[in-house]
Amino acid sequence: MAYNVKEVVADKPSRFTSGHRMCAGCGAPPVARMILRALKPEDHAVIANATGCMEVSSFIYPYTAWTDSYIHTAFECAGATLSGVEAAYKSMKKQGKLPDDEHTKFIAFGGDGGTYDIGIQSLSGAMERGHDMTYVCYDNGAYMNTGIQRSSATPKFADTTTSPAGSVIPGKMQSRKDLTEIMEAHHLPYVAQTAAYLNFKDLYEKAEKAIYTEGPTFLNVLAPCPRGWGYPTEDLMQINKLAVETCYWPLYEIENGKYKINYKPAKKLPVEEFLKPQRRFKHLFKLGNEWMIEEFQNEVDRRWEALLKLEEMSNKE
């Protein structure tokens, strides 16, 4: 059946409810809502959440925005925590301690801090051990919960509170880590990079595939942050669009080692268009800083070309 956003939203009530306290214009809540809509309505889910914006804004005792079972323990261990839950499920199912006809799916949410950085060991361990779970990184490119500090997901030159655009050092001086590729290096059955774009079709379909592929699967989802990136809250979807259309954030998936780029812009936009609306890149547009935009563009191009090659190579018979 063809994807229709109106039908999906109408047929499947949100399992992440309103009343949570995330910021207006934050990219994470629509991502969480849409991913959970990819669950079959009859299936139960256990959600694990790393400490971060999403967690501190969605489950403040005694209120929760999650209608499925939910567990938060600490910052760096959503992967390990959920692997314990999944191991319990396996063990109890095997022993007949849980009803045969019930199915539970396991989904972890972590920001880039809890995933790229402090939680990468726990994530890597959980994926390598083959737990049947989907780990979702909502990547907003910095430690937003503690006040916009740089992470290894922060793009080069971005102005953050621990990589400020100073008079000597103009922002973060390192390129971002490619976590999607690191996860692919675990040889998982399904790895994908996506964003809330084009009526959420890409996001929804990848979530469904990830959740219902047996074994460990990983989704890296772009989740812009109005406070950290510095865009007007109503421009969230425009920012998502520009990230994809400039090939800064390619939409692609890897199924059992085969790459598929799900969206190739007919006309790749210059990366300036993605950078310009964001306060964190304001200093790139000062006179004399043209080299920074140029360097940024070169890095985007280099990674996009590499991805095209990977797609070509992995699909060769």
Place this chain on the structure above:
Amino acid sequence: MGIRERLSGNEAAATAMKQINPDVVAAFPITPSTEIPQYFSTFVDNGQVDTEFVAVESEHSAMSACIGAEAAGARAMTATSANGLSLMWEMVYIASSMRLPIVMSLVNRAVSGPLNIHNDHSDAMGVRDAGWIMLFSETNQEAYDNLLMAHRIAENEKVLLPLMVCQDGFITSHSIENIELLEDAKVKEFVGEYHPKHYLLNKKEPIAMGPMDLQAFLFEHKYQQAEAMCNAKQVILDVAKDFEKLTGRKYGFFEEYKLDDAEIAIVCMNSTAGTTKEVVDSLREKGIKAGLLKVRVFRPFPAEEISKALAHVKAVAVLDKADSLNGVGGALFTDVTSGMQVNGVTVPTSSYIYGIGGRDTTTKEIESVYKDLMEDSKKGKIENPYRYLGLRKE
């Protein structure tokens, strides 16, 4: 009747775990507890248990996975030592705050640094305020028995706290001793099934666990943990009574060895109690009224009961196998002496730091402590209460 066996402390712990047959075990190897997950994964791979063994990539993940499993509705166990427990530390607190009755076998070893793999109690002392019930074991038999009692205590609805069973690294973990095991069926019946009230895998009642808990409620939640720790005291005694009926082996908060008429007494934990008993016997032969109080239950700390048991003594030495580096004395010492103060017991008491990093503690050294105590009891006061036992002379 029990089964007579010869097992090391680690084998005893692994055997107890096999008989308990937990749903999930998540562990990471670290000397001297490594053998426990080794033996246990053999039981798993040979189909002797129903357990899912999660071979995690670190101790932090071991405790995280145990928390996830226990929250899911399963019985989860782990084993570790020293730096492993240090790495877990964050999750150790979270486990107790989530009121998850996880059971851990802690094979005590010196915490770095510098690096040392041998026994002292600095690992356990580092988590003494973490909200875990802490049982100490003199022998392999006690390590086994404490583990069999663990779930009945931890899972009691008035308690719902995690529990760790401590034993001395190498000294008991790697020494083979005679041991009396229970039959599998008897263990199964004694430990019983685990039926948590609320758990993640209950589709009929989804639950959210581990909230952001701010000024409005955290204080009350901490109070509930404190209440549970107080409740644990009676439950520990009740379970011990049932265990005695089953095995004939008697357990309380502590063991009093020739203490009732003693004039001088040592307080200590774990295997050193064995050495001390030997010394007590030889001193008694010489007419010296020496006694021992061996602490089994360190958390909750039985301050009132210990104070009462020591009230008649003329001088006490508390032996700590870890220094608190507070300029005062070891943790057991400060707990015992503050307990005495609160309970109106005034006995000259001194702190001995001993056995750090696996330094052997001989009967001669224990004798020297009793000798000091005789002096102290004559003087009726303590001049230098913060002492080190068994330091190199040069």
